Amino acid sequence: MRLSNYVPAIAVFLGAALLCIAAAMLAVAQIERSSQAAVKRVLMLDGQDWVSVAVDGLQVKLRGTAEDEATRFRAERLASTVVDADRVIDAMDVKAVAAITPPRFAIEFLRNDAGVSLIGLIPGAMDRQATAAQISEIAQGAPVTDLLESADFPVPPGWASALGFALDTLGRLPRSKISVAADRVEITSVAESAAAKRQLENSLKSAVPDGVNLVLRISAPRPVISPFTLRFVIDEAGARFDACTAHTKAGSARILAAAAEAGLQGEAACVLGLGVPTPEWPDAVTTGIGALARIGGGALTFSDADVSLVALESTDSALFDRVVGELENALPDVFSLSATKPEPVVIVGTGEAPDSGPPEFVATLSPEGLLQLRGRISDERLRAAVTGFARARFSTAEVSGTMRLDDRLPDGWAARVFAGLEALAMLSNGSLVVQPDIVDIRGATGNIAARAEVSRILSSQLGEAENFSIDIAYVEALDPNAALPSPQECVDAINAILAAQKVTFEPGSADIDAEEAGTIDRIAEVMGDCADVPMEIAGHTDSQGRETMNQALSQQRAQAVLVALQSRRVSTRNLSPQGYGEANPIADNGTEEGREENRRIEFTLIILGDPEGLNDPDAEPETDGAQPGPEAETQTETGAETGTENGAETGTETPAAEETNE
Numbered sequence: 038m039r040l041s042n043y044v045p046a047i048a049v050f051l052g053a054a055l056l057c058i059a060a061a062m063l064a065v066a067q068i069e070r071s072s073q074a075a076v077k078r079v080l081m082l083d084g085q086d087w088v089s090v091a092v093d094g095l096q097v098k099l100r101g102t103a104e105d106e107a108t109r110f111r112a113e114r115l116a117s118t119v120v121d122a123d124r125v126i127d128a129m130d131v132k133a134v135a136a137i138t139p140p141r142f143a144i145e146f147l148r149n150d151a152g153v154s155l156i157g158l159i160p161g162a163m164d165r166q167a168t169a170a171q172i173s174e175i176a177q178g179a180p181v182t183d184l185l186e187s188a189d190f191p192v193p194p195g196w197a198s199a200l201g202f203a204l205d206t207l208g209r210l211p212r213s214k215i216s217v218a219a220d221r222v223e224i225t226s227v228a229e230s231a232a233a234k235r236q237l238e239n240s241l242k243s244a245v246p247d248g249v250n251l252v253l254r255i256s257a258p259r260p261v262i263s264p265f266t267l268r269f270v271i272d273e274a275g276a277r278f279d280a281c282t283a284h285t286k287a288g289s290a291r292i293l294a295a296a297a298e299a300g301l302q303g304e305a306a307c308v309l310g311l312g313v314p315t316p317e318w319p320d321a322v323t324t325g326i327g328a329l330a331r332i333g334g335g336a337l338t339f340s341d342a343d344v345s346l347v348a349l350e351s352t353d354s355a356l357f358d359r360v361v362g363e364l365e366n367a368l369p370d371v372f373s374l375s376a377t378k379p380e381p382v383v384i385v386g387t388g389e390a391p392d393s394g395p396p397e398f399v400a401t402l403s404p405e406g407l408l409q410l411r412g413r414i415s416d417e418r419l420r421a422a423v424t425g426f427a428r429a430r431f432s433t434a435e436v437s438g439t440m441r442l443d444d445r446l447p448d449g450w451a452a453r454v455f456a457g458l459e460a461l462a463m464l465s466n467g468s469l470v471v472q473p474d475i476v477d478i479r480g481a482t483g484n485i486a487a488r489a490e491v492s493r494i495l496s497s498q499l500g501e502a503e504n505f506s507i508d509i510a511y512v513e514a515l516d517p518n519a520a521l522p523s524p525q526e527c528v529d530a531i532n533a534i535l536a537a538q539k540v541t542f543e544p545g546s547a548d549i550d551a552e553e554a555g556t557i558d559r560i561a562e563v564m565g566d567c568a569d570v571p572m573e574i575a576g577h578t579d580s581q582g583r584e585t586m587n588q589a590l591s592q593q594r595a596q597a598v599l600v601a602l603q604s605r606r607v608s609t610r611n612l613s614p615q616g617y618g619e620a621n622p623i624a625d626n627g628t629e630e631g632r633e634e635n636r637r638i639e640f641t642l643i644i645l646g647d648p649e650g651l652n653d654p655d656a657e658p659e660t661d662g663a664q665p666g667p668e669a670e671t672q673t674e675t676g677a678e679t680g681t682e683n684g685a686e687t688g689t690e691t692p693a694a695e696e697t698n699e
Contacts, residue, residue, distance in 0.1 A: 070092075072092050072097055072120050073097070075120070076090045076116045077090050079115050079118065087102065088112050096124055097120050099112060099116055099126065099127055101130070102129070103129055108131075113125060113127050142158050142160055142190075142193060143218040145214065146172075146203065146216075147213075148211060148214075149211075150179075150212075151179070151180070152179035153175065153176045153179065153180075153182070154181075158185070160196065161187045161190070163187070163196075168200070172204070172207075193219040195220055198248075199217050199220070199249045201246075202222060206222075206224060210224070213225065214226070221252070222250070222251055222252070224241065224251070224252070224253050224254065228255055230257055230260060231260060234255050234256070242610055250613045251610070251611075259310045262282050264312075265284075265312045265314055265340075267280055267337075267339040268337065268339070268492040269281075269325075269329060269337045270335075271329055271333075271334035271336075272336075272349070275302060276296065276330075278296065278301070278305050279489065279492040279507050280490075283307040283308070283313075284310065284313040287319075288319035289307040292323060293307065294323075295323035295327060298330070308486075314371060315342070320369060324364065325368070328360050328364040331360050332348050332349075332360045333351075333352055334349045335347050338496050340497055343372075345375050345377075346364070346375070346377075347376075347377055347378075350379060350381050352378055361374070377504065379475075379504055382474055384472070384477050385397060386468060386477075395473050395474065396472070397412045397413065397472055398450075398454050398469075398470075399412045399468065399469065399470050400457065400468065401467075402431070402434065402480065404465065408434040408436045408437070410423065410424070410437070410439075411438065411440065412441070412471070413443040413450075414440045414442060414446075414454075415443065415444055416442060416444065419454075423438075423440070423455070427458055449500075450473075453499060456494060457495075460491040460494045460495055463484065463490050464478075464482045465481055467479050467481060476495060476503070478491055478495070478506070478508070480509060481510045481511075481515060482510075483513070485511050488511075522566055525642060527566070528641065528642045535637070535639065535640070538555070538556045539553070539556070540556050541636075548597070549601055557598070561606075561607045568610075569611060571643035572611065572613075572640050573612075573642075574599055574612055574613065574639075575616075575617055576592060576595035576638055577617050577618070577621055578591045578618055578619050580635075584618060584619060587618040588618035590616070593616070594616070594638065595614035595615055622635045623635060
């Protein structure tokens with residue numbers, strides 16, 4: 038058979054094969070398109086628009102980056118509801134999981150008469166049993182309520198030292214609230230007195246560990262004044278207070294207004310305290326001051342409810358009798374008045390009065406520390422007692438004396454001598470003259486409150502009818518604290534240095550420019566007299582770069598200044614570095630000059646103590662009781678982050694290359 042007879046058949050078969058292949062290809066393409074469309078549709082309806090779908094034959098490949106493993110699995114499951122699961126090829130990725138940020142560990146201790154409670158979050162690796170045993174010892178048998186929770190994260194740096202400091206402080210303060218974190222300890226407590234408050238603050242500041250920011254909220258009740266003393270004098274030198282006390286601000290204002298009307302010039306102040314004999318104290322004092330002004334002068338002394346009015350020798354007798362009678366009727370019933378118009382008194386002050394004059398006892402305290410005792414003493418036992426008392430009371434002075442014995446001295450002579458010596462001890466130098474009709478104290482002191490204290494001593498120990506005179510001058514050169522700058526002066530001095538020459542840094546870093554070491558040196562010199570002043574080192578940047586980077590950079594720069602001062606042996610326990618980033622510009626960030634001004638370091642004063650107003654004198658009503666009762670428990674409610682924020686975490690992130698902040 039000829040080959041030509043087969044050609045048509047072969048052509049038909051080849052054509053059929055081609056048609057089958059074309060049909061198959063069209064069918065596969067249709068299946069791919071339908072599968073891809075169906076999978077895309079179901080994913081889009083579920084919001085999984087991050088997935089890209091590619092089809093290769095029967096295989097459906099899913100690509101993209103899922104937020105987490107659960108999202109990836111859901112996308113694969115959704116695709117499997119449309120096509121056979123064996124056809125789904127998972128080519129998806131999952132975003133890398135960021136490292137879990139450790140929580141901020143903190144404990145809040147609350148201690149009072151009911152026991153100790155503690156609440157907060159602590160590291161799991163902390164020795165909880167040892168801490169519990171220490172707290173139980175501090176509680177001294179009182180209940181301990183432990184509400185702590187733990188988390189299995191590493192112990193942060195500084196945690197152990199901060200916790201140890203907090204526990205030591207908790208043991209010292211029977212009524213306190215202490216919040217402790219690795220870099221910050223906040224203490225809220227009540228001291229027994231203003232002096233105890235200052236001592237406690239100084240002690241805590243000196244004991245705080247390095248790297249721990251300390252916030253103190255220590256309040257002190259008003260002092261208990263006993264006796265409650267006021268002395269107002271009008272003489273040839275004018276009107277003045279030797280001592281002024283009141284129990285409320287309103288009462289103080291009334292007393293000062295009455296004194297101003299009686300001729301008081303300049304500023305004056307009354308000490309606010311507890312122990313007032315009656316709420317009518319302002320009424321009695323203002324009435325007495327008015328009476329003293331009417332008779333033309335003299336001395337008015339209140340010692341609790343005993344009132345003494347000593348007129349001038351030149352006072353008209355009829356006027357004196359009339360005013361004293363009116364004053365007796367006007368004073369509240371609780372007060373007792375003793376009024377005298379003395380005979381002329383001559384203060385000789387030699388200890389060897391002439392035969393016609395009164396006997397004297399004289400003590401002279403020299404600036405060099407020599408105490409000389411001269412004059413009359415009743416017997417040998419009193420002479421020994423006076424000498425011993427003087428050596429004990431004037432422990433740093435050399436005591437010498439030539440006291441003479443005289444058994445004709447008036448009654449109460451010994452009490453007057455001892456009271457006078459007690460008052461003289463308040464002075465840096467001066468003299469005491471004791472006569473039967475007067476005790477005279479004169480001298481100089483570096484204690485601005487010495488005049489009031491001398492008045493209180495003499496009025497309480499001499500009695501209501503005794504006359505005494507005080508001429509005490511405050512000398513600033515004798516005041517050991519006067520030469521030190523005030524806290525605000527410390528801050529102003531440092532900022533003046535920074536205004537003259539800024540602390541500059543390498544561009545985009547916290548490295549202090551080596552050429553600016555002189556500025557740090559000058560700040561260190563000022564800090565020598567300001568080591569106890571709580572200050573914040575504030576770092577600021579311009580607005581170039583990302584805000585978070587600027588915040589971290591400003592914090593690092595403030596910390597760098599702190600470290601630079603530490604390297605110069607400056608006590609930095611009261612300094613707190615704080616970065617503010619670009620938040621507080623002082624110039625236009627749109628110009629290079631403005632940005633340069635905004636890149637700066639500043640020092641600001643931190644106000645410590647009594648931020649809650651616990652010691653506000655107006656907190657006590659006018660109707661306070663006559664005598665102070667048991668001290669009431671003071672409660673302070675404070676949020677987790679209250680008060681001055683003087684301690685923030687130091688940023689450790691390195692500014693990225695694109696950051697241009699200098």
